[in-house]
Amino acid sequence: MNSVFWTHLVKDLRIEWRSLDAIVSMLFFAGLVVVLFSLAFDPRAAVSQGIAGGVLCVATMFASVSALNQAWSREIRHQVMDAQRMTPSSGAQLYFAKVLVNFIFVTLVQIALAPFFFVMYNLHIAGPAWVLALILPLGTWALVCNGVFFAALSIRSRNRELLLSLILFPIFIPALLGMVQATTAVLTGDNDPWLWIKMLTGYDIIFTTVSLLLFDVVFHAE
């Protein structure tokens, strides 16, 4: 990781620190999804333990999309991306910094949401709790690395916000499945989550590598 990567990373963190746009909108959105699901299903029922993993993952996914839709908005607004394209630095560094920044934002939202979520759903973790600290980052990375890539791919489209969801959700399905199954396995303690964790890891490695390799093409496209 060289200085250009850190430059992009610090830039995005500083902009978010000044505006708090992404984190506040994600927190509000994710909180709303958790509350709505708790109203739709009785959170004290025995089944809540089984669906809680899915609710947490879906809340994270919807909240992340609200941030990912804005991932490149500042670069588009005043053609900043054209200025970045004119520099000799590689687009892959910009992409990787953007992924890491969004990963940090989503993780912060998950950390803020977790206590609220456990109280709302009256959850007791039956399996090894520390494994959740592995599953959630792996699932979040899968979402963010694809989301940032496809958000960049769709920036030249008029319906970019709709297009992002239409492309991202189907591609994210295997990772979502792995994330939900592994989380549920840990919460209920019924199954072994490791098969799903391995699948999530493989998914992350493949999609991060492919996105990094292809990003320069997307970045320099007209």
Place this chain on the structure above:
Amino acid sequence: MTDREAASSTICARVENVSKLFGSFAALRQVSVDLLRGKCYVLIGENGAGKSTLLRVLAGLLRPTSGKVTIFGEGEPHDVRDRIGYMSHAPMLYDEFTGQENLRYFASLYPGQKCLEPADALRQVGLDPNLSRPLGQYSQGMRQRTSLARVLMPVPELLLLDEPFSNMDIESTRQMVELLAGFRHSSRTIVITTHQREHAAPIADWVLRLKGGRVAECVPGSPSL
């Protein structure tokens, strides 16, 4: 060195039969032009004549549909983009940062390349580098000057300026023209698109009028600076 070699050594950019189509609309049609080192070219023409498109093709931000662009006799614009400075209508800067923060960020994207100090670049365009307001609170003219400072910072050999005098007051325009005259004297090539031909007249070596995507006229200017 043959006459041909001598001529090509002074050519900064060569545009050969370049056409650019957007769907069925031809923004550029078979444009051919040689840009010489140390000269200033002013592109004029009505809206939609192809001025900005030609500039973006020279910058490597658009690929020609047909034809060829060679910069510094070396290759396509994309390959030598670190030696090209491009300024658009938009500031191409972050609203949330001050002018100096923006310039520091962009200076870091030229690793290993000698750049002007951000504060010096801002002083060159007549701005106070210590301004603490974010760019979003600058006037349009100040943004334009900050954008020019961004372009000047990596000391480009080819300067492409799209409507640099728009939204600028007379005094700022005069200062910018004097600054560009200095650039021209240091053997750098400048291409300016403008609707205000009179502003660029003091530095214009050649005036190219574009019409319907073609070079309709190419007349020598009478630079006074």
